[in-house]
Amino acid sequence: MKRTDTQHIATLAHIPINNDQDKDLTAAFNETLETIKTLQEVKVGGVEPTHQVTGLENVYREDEVHKDTMFTQDQALKNAHRTYQGFIVVPRILEK
Amino acid sequence: MNAQNPSINRRTEAYTLICGMEVHAELKTASKMFCGCTNNPFFAEKPNTHTCPVCLGMPGGLPVANKTAIEWTIKLGLALGCDINLFSKFDRKHYFYPDLPKGYQISQYDIPFCTGGAVETSHGPVRLTRIHLEEDTAKMIHATLDGEKVSMIDHNRAGVPLVEIVSEPDVTSPAQAAEYGRNLREIMRYLEIADCDMEQGGMRLEANISLQSTEQAERGQLPEYKVEVKNINSFRFLENAISHEVERQGEVLDTGVLPAQETRGYNSTKDITFTQRAKEDAADYRYMPDPDLPPFQFAQSQIKEWQHQLPELPGSVRTRWSDTYGLNNQALKMLVVNAEQTAWLDSVFALAEKQGILPKKIAAALVNKQLEINPESTPESVLKTYQKQTASSSVDAQQLSTTIQKILTQHPDAVAKYQAGETQVLGFFMGQAMRVVGNNADAGQVRVEIERQLKQL
Numbered sequence: 001m002k003r004t005d006t007q008h009i010a011t012l013a014h015i016p017i018n019n020d021q022d023k024d025l026t027a028a029f030n031e032t033l034e035t036i037k038t039l040q041e042v043k044v045g046g047v048e049p050t051h052q053v054t055g056l057e058n059v060y061r062e063d064e065v066h067k068d069t070m071f072t073q074d075q076a077l078k079n080a081h082r083t084y085q086g087f088i089v090v091p092r093i094l095e096k
Numbered sequence: 097m098n099a100q101n102p103s104i105n106r107r108t109e110a111y112t113l114i115c116g117m118e119v120h121a122e123l124k125t126a127s128k129m130f131c132g133c134t135n136n137p138f139f140a141e142k143p144n145t146h147t148c149p150v151c152l153g154m155p156g157g158l159p160v161a162n163k164t165a166i167e168w169t170i171k172l173g174l175a176l177g178c179d180i181n182l183f184s185k186f187d188r189k190h191y192f193y194p195d196l197p198k199g200y201q202i203s204q205y206d207i208p209f210c211t212g213g214a215v216e217t218s219h220g221p222v223r224l225t226r227i228h229l230e231e232d233t234a235k236m237i238h239a240t241l242d243g244e245k246v247s248m249i250d251h252n253r254a255g256v257p258l259v260e261i262v263s264e265p266d267v268t269s270p271a272q273a274a275e276y277g278r279n280l281r282e283i284m285r286y287l288e289i290a291d292c293d294m295e296q297g298g299m300r301l302e303a304n305i306s307l308q309s310t311e312q313a314e315r316g317q318l319p320e321y322k323v324e325v326k327n328i329n330s331f332r333f334l335e336n337a338i339s340h341e342v343e344r345q346g347e348v349l350d351t352g353v354l355p356a357q358e359t360r361g362y363n364s365t366k367d368i369t370f371t372q373r374a375k376e377d378a379a380d381y382r383y384m385p386d387p388d389l390p391p392f393q394f395a396q397s398q399i400k401e402w403q404h405q406l407p408e409l410p411g412s413v414r415t416r417w418s419d420t421y422g423l424n425n426q427a428l429k430m431l432v433v434n435a436e437q438t439a440w441l442d443s444v445f446a447l448a449e450k451q452g453i454l455p456k457k458i459a460a461a462l463v464n465k466q467l468e469i470n471p472e473s474t475p476e477s478v479l480k481t482y483q484k485q486t487a488s489s490s491v492d493a494q495q496l497s498t499t500i501q502k503i504l505t506q507h508p509d510a511v512a513k514y515q516a517g518e519t520q521v522l523g524f525f526m527g528q529a530m531r532v533v534g535n536n537a538d539a540g541q542v543r544v545e546i547e548r549q550l551k552q553l
Contacts, residue, residue: 008380012191012192012380013192014192051185051385051391052385052387052390052391053387054390056390057390057391057392057393058390058392058393059160059161059389059390060160060161060162060163060166061127061132061160061161061162061163062163062164063125063126063127063162063163063164063165064126064127064132065126065127065132065133065134065135066127066131066132066133066148067134069131069132069133069148069149070132070133070134070145070146070147070148071147071148071149071152072145073142073143073144073145076144076145076147076152076251077144084241084246084248085143085248086142086143086144086145086250087143087144087237087248087249087250088144088248088249088250088251089241089246089247089248089249090194090246090247090249091244091245091246091247092238092245092246092247093193093194093247
């Protein structure tokens with residue numbers, strides 16, 4: 001992995017990083033990838049991809065409203081860092 | 097600007113528009129896609145009142161798929177001639193944005209419910225790539241609070257079932273794009289699976305636009321770039337946005353440069369598109385099967401049953417009513433609205449024919465609101481009302497003649513006055529005659545008959 005990859009991931013995550021950090025992070029990512037690489041030695045030819053491990057299928061719910069599991073506005077906003085008139089407030093990302 | 101704009105016509109001589117559409121529509125189920133919260137984001141009294149641990153993305157929340165939403169998505173696919181994947185699943189699409197509390201959107205990646213199919217337009221069919229089901233994101237309102245630019249988030253919309261209909265790049269004009277969108281909206285409304293309220297964002301349009309040069313067209317090559325225009329909430333804006341892009345991209349290509357691959361927004365006030373963000377690649381989304389949601393295996397018999405439950409589609413109803421009853425375009429446009437109304441009108445028209453009344457006349461009466469469109473009322477009562485109305489508006493000539501003759505005989509003084517030149521007594525005779533033939537009678541017809549008989553005396 002290159003430093004440009006790290007910068008790209010940082011951009012996607014909206015996390016600002018400086019030059020020193022991307023150098024350190026790139027090294028850390030590469031170390032992790034090196035370890036994970038061991039997995040690539042496993043021969044998986046002819047093995048069906050696993051979508052899930054429960055063996056369950058066709059799990060649905062009927063289209064019904066369950067008021068009892070719904071939050072009040074106060075409950076919904078309880079963990080929010082900042083609120084305004086019932087909205088959760090965050091710094092703006094899209095700049096027009 | 098529109099397709100008639102001469103500068104665009106100049107461009108299209110050198111370049112062909114290559115345009116594919118992505119249409120999102122919120123399904124009008126009672127509850128959300130993966131939880132039991134109320135699905136009614138536009139009419140919630142307050143923000144963040146239709147939420148629970150699942151749609152707020154809290155740790156431990158377990159999504160369970162809404163059966164009706166899946167059924168409706170597959171029915172939409174069947175209505176549009178799609179192939180239905182008997183095995184399907186939900187996947188996680190990861191990206192970081194404040195409207196997405198989990199950090200991923202539950203969507204469908206490689207095995208959507210529906211593939212293929214087409215939407216017919218008067219410019220030719222637009223083939224579909226796929227239709228998949230996903231969850232809508234929270235609604236963001238951009239504002240300035242205490243001088244700081246912020247986004248305000250309302251999760252009432254988070255987790256609302258959302259179908260995405262993706263087309264092949266078969267759209268060749270701005271007008272065709274708009275017609276494609278209108279036809280999709282009509283079908284979804286007709287199936288009563290979505291309201292498609294554009295202003296509220298219940299239906300959202302995106303166009304992938306690029307221009308093909310004459311040489312590329314000759315070699316059968318597609319352009320090497322595409323520009324995605326997002327967040328278009330009216331069909332007119334869609335036409336304008338595409339026209340604008342045709343012109344903008346044409347100018348860029350004229351200088352020998354490839355337009356940048358990007359996502360642009362449309363500003364309807366200024367009628368321009370603007371750069372929104374650099375597009376993430378599929379790899380950046382790190383799609384993976386959602387381990388919380390077991391996959392689906394549909395029986396062919398189930399799909400057949402859903403196909404069987406589909407109503408006759410609006411296009412077919414229009415052709416049938418036009419061919420069988422001679423209904424005009426205005427009537428067809430107004431009367432073919434949803435399956436329930438069509439079934440009701442079919443029984444009204446059938447009974448009308450039986451009673452010797454032209455269905456065309458009933459349709460006209462419904463269009464000009466002389467008759468009420470109300471599937472609750474019986475066809476018998478509709479026709480009874482119609483007969484009462486028409487019986488009164490034109491009176492049987494023989495009956496009218498006898499009635500007036502009687503009135504004139506009974507009022508010799510008034511007749512004498514008329515003959516002496518006091519023509520205002522005509523009003524008196526009119527009043528007498530109308531009382532007998534009914535107040536809804538054609539007054540002109542009655543007046544003509546009175547005058548005719550008076551002159552003959």
